[in-house]
Amino acid sequence: MINGPARFKLYLNQLETMLLEAVKQPDAALYLYQNGARTTLFMLEGLAKLYGNLHNKKRFKKMEDNFKLLEDGLGALDHYDNFAKEFAADKKVPAAITKFAQEKAHEKAASLNKVLIDKNWIGKNADRLSKIQKKLRDADWLEDKAEMKTIESFYQRSIEKITAFAKTYDTGFTELETQVHELRRKLRWLSIYPQTLQGSIQLTNTSSKDKNVKKYLTPEIVNSPFNKMPAVGTNRYVLTFNRDYFLALSWMISELGKLKDEGLRFFVLNEAGAKAGAADEAVILSKASDISRTFFSENNLGKMIVGVNKV
Numbered sequence: 001m002i003n004g005p006a007r008f009k010l011y012l013n014q015l016e017t018m019l020l021e022a023v024k025q026p027d028a029a030l031y032l033y034q035n036g037a038r039t040t041l042f043m044l045e046g047l048a049k050l051y052g053n054l055h056n057k058k059r060f061k062k063m064e065d066n067f068k069l070l071e072d073g074l075g076a077l078d079h080y081d082n083f084a085k086e087f088a089a090d091k092k093v094p095a096a097i098t099k100f101a102q103e104k105a106h107e108k109a110a111s112l113n114k115v116l117i118d119k120n121w122i123g124k125n126a127d128r129l130s131k132i133q134k135k136l137r138d139a140d141w142l143e144d145k146a147e148m149k150t151i152e153s154f155y156q157r158s159i160e161k162i163t164a165f166a167k168t169y170d171t172g173f174t175e176l177e178t179q180v181h182e183l184r185r186k187l188r189w190l191s192i193y194p195q196t197l198q199g200s201i202q203l204t205n206t207s208s209k210d211k212n213v214k215k216y217l218t219p220e221i222v223n224s225p226f227n228k229m230p231a232v233g234t235n236r237y238v239l240t241f242n243r244d245y246f247l248a249l250s251w252m253i254s255e256l257g258k259l260k261d262e263g264l265r266f267f268v269l270n271e272a273g274a275k276a277g278a279a280d281e282a283v284i285l286s287k288a289s290d291i292s293r294t295f296f297s298e299n300n301l302g303k304m305i306v307g308v309n310k311v
Contacts, residue, residue: 029112041071046196073112080105100272148237172289184256199230208244216248245304
């Protein structure tokens with residue numbers, strides 16, 4: 001069976017390989033960014049967040065914070081680097097704004113390099129990974145069936161909290177970062193956990209008869225490789241989700257992501273001294289409010305969990 005330590009080991013091995021190579025490069029942070037380290041860190045952060053809600057909370061919370069610090073650093077670098085490339089390709093964007101984004105990207109890479117050394121991920125005192133591995137060896141792991149039942153309960157609690165958060169803004173979102181972006185972050189973890197659990201979560205093969213859910217099943221969502229569950233493998237118990245409602249969740253994350261990117265563009269332009277304004281932000285907030293209100297009124301998340309089954 002695939003247990004907690006094995007799930008962590010897969011991604012820790014990936015991270016270790018990248019760190020060993022990164023330290024040989026003139027810019028370790030840039031190497032990690034360009035070689036997919038952020039995805040690996042998302043998986044590790046997700047596992048730590050998940051298991052911290054199952055047992056050994058303090059142990060896993062510290063682990064989560066360590067992974068998140070690196071992931072946030074890579075996210076900041078990604079943020080400015082992507083806009084620098086986008087602005088460079090757009091002749092309407094002044095060269096000064098492109099230069100601003102490029103300089104910010106270099107600044108974020110330098111900050112991340114400092115974190116890598118200060119937190120002992122790389123360098124002569126590099127012991128962060130070995131400390132994490134020791135904490136994992138000493139954790140109180142559950143038996144597979146009990147673990148899957150606990151994960152099911154965790155999902156149910158998470159869905160209740162996310163639904164309550166979204167319904168707080170039924171009258172409309174008024175702020176991008178703390179409301180729209182935060183809702184997307186909460187939803188996104190629900191779709192990341194299945195990847196981290198390496199086959200322990202599966203989707204039903206049959207479609208729902210719910211007419212409301214059909215509008216979310218676009219070709220882009222249905223055919224996305226991110227919505228394919230890892231193979232069951234040697235797992236003996238799995239948590240099953242209704243396929244259509246999981247895809248609806250994916251659609252919601254995707255649409256909020258598109259609106260998030262529009263909003264971030266305005267933020268970067270304003271940060272660089274350009275005038276991009278409140279009218280555009282208001283449109284984004286209105287669109288986000290509309291799709292959120294509809295999505296949660298249909299209780300799509302509440303219908304997603306089917307239950308734990310023996311393979």
